[in-house]
Amino acid sequence: MSALEIVEVGPRDGYQGIGPFIPTERKIALLERLAGAGLTRIEIGSFVSASALPQMRDTAEILAACATLPAVRPQVLVPSERRGRDAVAAGAPCLVFVLSVSEAHNRNNVRRSPEESAEEYERLLAAIPADVAIRLDLATSFDCPFEGRIPEETTLALLDRLVTAKPEAEICLCDTTGRADPAHVASLFAQAKRAFPQVAAWALHAHDTYGLGLANVHAAYREGVRVFDASFAGLGGCPFAPGATGNVATEDVVWMFERMGVATGIDLDALVAVAREGAALPGGLSGGRVRAALSAGPNACAPAT
Known part of the structure; x- marks a missing residue:
C-alpha cells in the first residue's frame, strides 16, 4: 500500500503545449x-477549445479508450460549466475544474475574473451528477x-468561497510559473489546512522552471x-504562463x-523507459534528472535498500 498518490498529468499538461499533433x-x-x-x-486531457489547444482535440476519444484500460482512473480538466457538462456527457468520471487566483492570469486563460470562474464552478456542481468526482485546481496559488x-x-x-461550495472536493494548489519556493509552499499549505480542516485531501501541482520542483x-x-x-x-509548460517550463518529472x-x-507503488524502471519515449516526442519540452542518471550505468544510482 503506497503512502501517497502521484497523479500523472503528462498526457494533459505535458502534451498541451506541443505543436505537432501526437497521434491519438x-x-x-x-x-x-x-x-x-x-x-x-x-x-x-482537457475539454477546452480545439482552436486554443489543438493538441487536446481528441480528449473525448482518449476518454472512450480508457474503458478498455481498467487500470486507468482518468480525470479531465475543464475551465467552465459548459466544458464540464461536455466532459460528463462524454463519460468522464472525474472532473478537474481549474481557475486562477490571479485576475490577470484568469482573464488571459479563460476570459473572465476569478469571481466569475467561481460562479461557473458553483453552477457546474449543481448541474452534474453527485457521483462525478471533483477536484479543484487553483492555478497561480503562489505566483503569477x-x-x-x-x-x-x-x-x-x-x-473560503470555493471550499464552502464543496468541502469534500480535493483541492490542488498550483505553482503555475515554477517560481514558488519551499518556505512559501510550506507556509501556504499550513495556513490553508488550519483554515479549512474540512477539506479531505490537499494536492500540489509543481513546475520545475527554477529547479525547485522537488524541493517544493x-x-x-x-x-x-x-x-x-x-x-x-518532465513534459509540460503552461501556454498561458509565459516562461513556465515543465512539470516536476514523475x-x-x-x-x-x-x-x-x-x-x-510505481515501477521506476518501467517509468523511466516510457519517460525516455516521452522525452523524444517531437516538439516536447522535457526536464528532470533521474532519467539521465539511470541511463549513465546500472549502478550509478542504485535504489536504497
Whole structure:
C-alpha cells in the first residue's frame, strides 16, 4: 500500500503545449505503458477549445479508450460549466475544474475574473451528477506570470468561497510559473489546512522552471500533503504562463520518495523507459534528472535498500 498518490498529468499538461499533433493511437499506447508502470490516476486531457489547444482535440476519444484500460482512473480538466457538462456527457468520471487566483492570469486563460470562474464552478456542481468526482485546481496559488508573487491572504480568500461550495472536493494548489519556493509552499499549505480542516485531501501541482520542483514537493509533504501532480519526462509548460517550463518529472518524484523510504507503488524502471519515449516526442519540452542518471550505468544510482 503506497503512502501517497502521484497523479500523472503528462498526457494533459505535458502534451498541451506541443505543436505537432501526437497521434491519438500513440497517446493511448503511452497511457497503457504509464498504467503498466503503476501510474493509475492519470489526467488524460482537457475539454477546452480545439482552436486554443489543438493538441487536446481528441480528449473525448482518449476518454472512450480508457474503458478498455481498467487500470486507468482518468480525470479531465475543464475551465467552465459548459466544458464540464461536455466532459460528463462524454463519460468522464472525474472532473478537474481549474481557475486562477490571479485576475490577470484568469482573464488571459479563460476570459473572465476569478469571481466569475467561481460562479461557473458553483453552477457546474449543481448541474452534474453527485457521483462525478471533483477536484479543484487553483492555478497561480503562489505566483503569477503577470502579477508576480500572490499574497497568501488572496489565495486563502478565494479558497473560503470555493471550499464552502464543496468541502469534500480535493483541492490542488498550483505553482503555475515554477517560481514558488519551499518556505512559501510550506507556509501556504499550513495556513490553508488550519483554515479549512474540512477539506479531505490537499494536492500540489509543481513546475520545475527554477529547479525547485522537488524541493517544493518535499516541503508540501512535510506539511502533510499526500497527493502530488507530476509529468513523465518532465513534459509540460503552461501556454498561458509565459516562461513556465515543465512539470516536476514523475520519475524524479518517485526516485525521491522511494529513497526516503516512502512507498509510491510505481515501477521506476518501467517509468523511466516510457519517460525516455516521452522525452523524444517531437516538439516536447522535457526536464528532470533521474532519467539521465539511470541511463549513465546500472549502478550509478542504485535504489536504497
